[in-house]
Amino acid sequence: MNFDYVLAKVKTLSKKKVAIAAAQDSAVLECVKACKEQDIADVVLVGDQAKIEAIAKEIGLDLTGTEIIDEPDMIEASLKAVKLAHDGDVDMYMKGLVDTKNFLKSVLNKEVGLRTGGALSHVSVFEVPGFDRLLFLTDVAFMTYPTLEDKVHIINNTIPVCRACGVEVPKVAPVAAVEVVNPKMQVTIEAAELTRMNEEGEITGCIIDGPLSLDLAIDPEAAKHKGATNRRIQGDADVILFPDIHAGNLVYKTLVHTTQSKNGCILTGTKVPVILTSRSDTFETKLNSIALAAVVAEELQQGK
Amino acid sequence: MNFDYVLAKVKTLSKKKVAIAAAQDSAVLECVKACKEQDIADVVLVGDQAKIEAIAKEIGLDLTGTEIIDEPDMIEASLKAVKLAHDGDVDMYMKGLVDTKNFLKSVLNKEVGLRTGGALSHVSVFEVPGFDRLLFLTDVAFMTYPTLEDKVHIINNTIPVCRACGVEVPKVAPVAAVEVVNPKMQVTIEAAELTRMNEEGEITGCIIDGPLSLDLAIDPEAAKHKGATNRRIQGDADVILFPDIHAGNLVYKTLVHTTQSKNGCILTGTKVPVILTSRSDTFETKLNSIALAAVVAEELQQGK
Numbered sequence: 001m002n003f004d005y006v007l008a009k010v011k012t013l014s015k016k017k018v019a020i021a022a023a024q025d026s027a028v029l030e031c032v033k034a035c036k037e038q039d040i041a042d043v044v045l046v047g048d049q050a051k052i053e054a055i056a057k058e059i060g061l062d063l064t065g066t067e068i069i070d071e072p073d074m075i076e077a078s079l080k081a082v083k084l085a086h087d088g089d090v091d092m093y094m095k096g097l098v099d100t101k102n103f104l105k106s107v108l109n110k111e112v113g114l115r116t117g118g119a120l121s122h123v124s125v126f127e128v129p130g131f132d133r134l135l136f137l138t139d140v141a142f143m144t145y146p147t148l149e150d151k152v153h154i155i156n157n158t159i160p161v162c163r164a165c166g167v168e169v170p171k172v173a174p175v176a177a178v179e180v181v182n183p184k185m186q187v188t189i190e191a192a193e194l195t196r197m198n199e200e201g202e203i204t205g206c207i208i209d210g211p212l213s214l215d216l217a218i219d220p221e222a223a224k225h226k227g228a229t230n231r232r233i234q235g236d237a238d239v240i241l242f243p244d245i246h247a248g249n250l251v252y253k254t255l256v257h258t259t260q261s262k263n264g265c266i267l268t269g270t271k272v273p274v275i276l277t278s279r280s281d282t283f284e285t286k287l288n289s290i291a292l293a294a295v296v297a298e299e300l301q302q303g304k
Numbered sequence: 305m306n307f308d309y310v311l312a313k314v315k316t317l318s319k320k321k322v323a324i325a326a327a328q329d330s331a332v333l334e335c336v337k338a339c340k341e342q343d344i345a346d347v348v349l350v351g352d353q354a355k356i357e358a359i360a361k362e363i364g365l366d367l368t369g370t371e372i373i374d375e376p377d378m379i380e381a382s383l384k385a386v387k388l389a390h391d392g393d394v395d396m397y398m399k400g401l402v403d404t405k406n407f408l409k410s411v412l413n414k415e416v417g418l419r420t421g422g423a424l425s426h427v428s429v430f431e432v433p434g435f436d437r438l439l440f441l442t443d444v445a446f447m448t449y450p451t452l453e454d455k456v457h458i459i460n461n462t463i464p465v466c467r468a469c470g471v472e473v474p475k476v477a478p479v480a481a482v483e484v485v486n487p488k489m490q491v492t493i494e495a496a497e498l499t500r501m502n503e504e505g506e507i508t509g510c511i512i513d514g515p516l517s518l519d520l521a522i523d524p525e526a527a528k529h530k531g532a533t534n535r536r537i538q539g540d541a542d543v544i545l546f547p548d549i550h551a552g553n554l555v556y557k558t559l560v561h562t563t564q565s566k567n568g569c570i571l572t573g574t575k576v577p578v579i580l581t582s583r584s585d586t587f588e589t590k591l592n593s594i595a596l597a598a599v600v601a602e603e604l605q606q607g608k
Contacts, residue, residue, distance in 0.1 A: 128562050144481075144489065177448075177553035185448065187550060214557035215584070222561070225584055246491060247551040249481035253518035254558045257526070258432050258565075280519070280529055 140248035174210030264288030328355035444552035477541035478514030568592030
């Protein structure tokens, strides 16, 4: 599985629609143009219509037939856009020019937002050269210091993302510096507890095995070399569950800045997938994130 | 700077000598053979002489003129080997077949060990494809949850390693998921404090700037893109100081298992450099570690 699979799958689905909060941003509208050209998604642009039209003209984006809701105020625009997702009028919700803090406020808004009761989490999906499968990294950007309970939410949030990408029963590796429980390392105790919960049927739809060091999680050769033949994960993990945001974010940025990986990411645990790309993400990453959100939206709709 | 620089530098120095604890191990003796052939270091083999000679014969290692101290007991062998380093008879100390726990006990032994008063730490030196310089990762293997005081020791332990590799005034980035102080993230507070200590002359011989996200630490383009023009590190960090062993080890293994990097590592803060390679390290990594230890030994001897 890779991003070509995700992009190809999107085209087999009923067309998904994304509402964009404060769409008057050239990088965002470049994505909209590509989404139209490559048939990835339909859009509802919520924001400053005059500015949207001016940028569209500049970048050669034809807005004929595109739904635009004119709302120059960025906070109001985010609330109007998120309500479309809340009401089921669109399938995904995406950040435009509105700042992250106010965008997240709209996601968490009690009346028109996208909470489902559980915790929200972020998943970053990577296609790493040399790997025959996608890796699902969580949480590298949103939840700072997850508790055991949070980690259960993170896993449950991530499973539909894996399924949407063709991984029916993902292997989840709660990783740490070591592969054995060390009473002085809380993260290893929690990893073992997650494993027990999975074995006893309290967490389903996946195979959890932890604590694992990263080599045992992702490198079958290393697993063989270290004699890890009795483990349920032997270098073939799909989901890498990090101890905290620092470990996750540092690994995420190591992959981005030292390998030729492709990636896309979404916020999950919400009523519909949320696309919260960063200013520094490449155009390809943003497009991958929208495609990822579209297949996850389908998965969530089918799962209901 | 890269490992070719380190390997070339070794040959310009007076020949360094390494004592090996329980040397009756084929992987270790393969390294000894390469050290002799490539003129990297002299050795004192402490261990089971009969076994050492048998393995040497098998791998074609000529032991003529090689000092061997016959001690079949592995713990005794480690104590005899570390004493050679303690007494100044050798320049480096290396683990052979003795297990890590007992090897470290010998390093920490109060009578014949290598403590200097400060904390010990591990530094892993990376040559990453696409980078014009070596990266010094610390601590990815030894110190689990460093306090602020420990981090000062880690930095002071790492500076001579950088100097030995040709980096006179290393740039030290205490990294985290974010590049600003967040009162809810202790690691960012400590990073800012280390920066203040450096600015006010309490930590010298380096330039510290933190907290930094990894992109701002290692990618000049990202630093430019994010407008970090007022920072003392703008994508040009030498030392990556990790929040804890989990973050460090996960990044270390990401580099090992997803990039074509070269690396070598030593334990520092000791009287002489300690080589503690892992069973799963490649032959090249082990050899790089010995070469690294040799240039660091010279640096420590010159610094006295």
